[in-house]
Amino acid sequence: MACRTTCRLIQRRLSSTVAAAMAARPSVAELRGRRSEVFGREQARQRALYPRIEKIEVQVHGPGLNGTVLIMNKGLSTPLSCAKHLTEFHVTNSAVAMVDGELWSLNRPLTHSCSLSLLSFRDADPTLVNQAYWRSCASLLGQVMETSFKDDFIVDLLSAPELPVTSGAFCHNVVLDPRLDSWLPSEEALRSLSRGAQQLIHQNLVWEPLEVMPPVALEVFSHSRFKQEEVEKMAQESQQGTVTLYRCGDHVLLSAGPLVARTGLCNQYEVTAVHSLGPGPQGLQRRVQGLSLPLQLQAHHTVWRKLRARAERQVGVRNAPETSSPPPPPPPPLCKLTPERHTTSSV
Template identity: 35%
Template sequence: MNSVLIFRTKPTLLVSSFRLTESLCKRLSNRSDVSEEIIRQNNLFDIEFKKQKEAIGRIEKIEVRYEGPSETATLAMNKHISTPYDCARHLGEKIAEQSAVALLNNDTLWHMHKPLPDTCKLQFLHYKVAQPSSVNKIFWRTCSFVLGAVASNSFKDDVKVQLHSFPSPNVRSGSFVYDVQLSLENWQPTQNELKVLSIEMIKFCQKNHAIHCMDVSQELALDLFRNNTHKYQQIPNIAANHNGKVTLFRAGHHIDISRGPMVANTSHFGRITVANVIKLETDIPGGPIYRFQGVALPRSIVMNHFAYSLLEERARQLNPARIPGTLENFDEDNSFVAQVTA
């Protein structure tokens, strides 16, 4: 079976050695070019980001009361400009680097790079908090987001790739997921191809991309995703359930839709494995839908090889999240997993 991943020139024979696979990956996947579509999307994102900043007008001060495990502090910050990450840097670089997500007023999880809307109480959650379920879900959601970025850019040019959606995070399912439409009828990835995907995800995360977010109008979201049939169809339903707004996240050049929040930076990722890609039975037109599945650990979590291999084995099993179809507006908010973990 010929490899469908990454090869922009005539492929050489893949070998089983991980070291040789890694070397092969570096030789064949070093893409310096960015597609016109990605450039267009990022230009729209940048223009809107600048527009929203300029619309703030007169700067208003807000009081942010930080409540840490051993200390408290009151910070004077800028309304609709300052982010939890800005607050964390005032308190120390270690807090900024370790914090996965902010908690506002004891009840609202808040993305670290999302501007604060008003005076508030602020806490920072990391991966070793006493009750980590919320942080785990946020990390899992970010894993799906990054997996979408990798799936978008890891195939040679004659394979059409369209991201469909990913379900709400559920660590108990055993894997994070992204459902992707490929112009491949019966692809069954080899272990070497899965290794290449894993390496590409690791390389993406090692670039330490800050993950930014922005709420935009339905009209802008439709323009940004006008060349993705699935997301274009999903956007009106998402906007209708979120006061006419769609939340975008960006890491590097990759832009996607999610309710969020996500972790602050791809540097938070430690061990990563793309464990399986499974063709789904679905009635969506345009080509087969494949479920990309993976498992990962935050960088701060250490696990021995045997225990991690058990996680990898479980992640190879088909994730039970709802399979997308034509008769539903499928997105992260209305997936099966979202319903059972709400």
């Protein structure tokens, strides 16, 4: 009897500790709202740095475009603004841009006179576009993971490793609530995550870039120790000492490189697997993997099945040790998401 009483007391203390931790931590919606608010405030501050409209010349290069010069607005106009002065094809098919030889987001403002090339998935060499697309799909995967679980289960987003398209899958590392350490996703859980991603794709949300100083990024991720460490590392590796944030809806993320213009450029998209990476400083680490093709490229269902089977295998880890499968877990706590020269100026 004494042993049972002691066990009950321990269970009650653990429950109260978990409840206190959950009460101290804001909900997912509150966290996303705060991050988006800081992002919006910094975005408005940077736009206010250009109180007077100054004109810049943008020399556009590409098939049938050489010699085209657009007069645009410094600090306000973006490569997408330039595309709108060309053709509908350039607006709908462009994924990223090349500005003076630097890969550039379509939604990032131009700050000086420059040369511009619009890149698409059907270019002769789509390597850079594919990398940006893979990076974007991984970012979308993190957004889905953060919002697909119930509020009483904590999901911490870690990094999205840079993987080549030839790896067969993109991925995002996460740490789930410790109470889910024994959870294995069922096929229905993976389908639920895929539906969450498809909903974001159908909303055609814009990936808004914003280059900021580390203190701003640290404020954005004030509730994530891992993200703060990632901010400091990225700032040290940057020549300007800055980091790049992106906002998609109300989701704010860090990115090591440009993302494509919008979620609507994704088409076929599936979450294919969740692998365990073992314990880490934040808890049990998982690698969530996915597969996607852009809107301009589609695969027959038989080819897609083969690609999907390949995307289920763990990526980015060499000589991963084999582990025995744990017993079947209870149903996953996923909630279905309801995760020659123009003189025209443009903003």
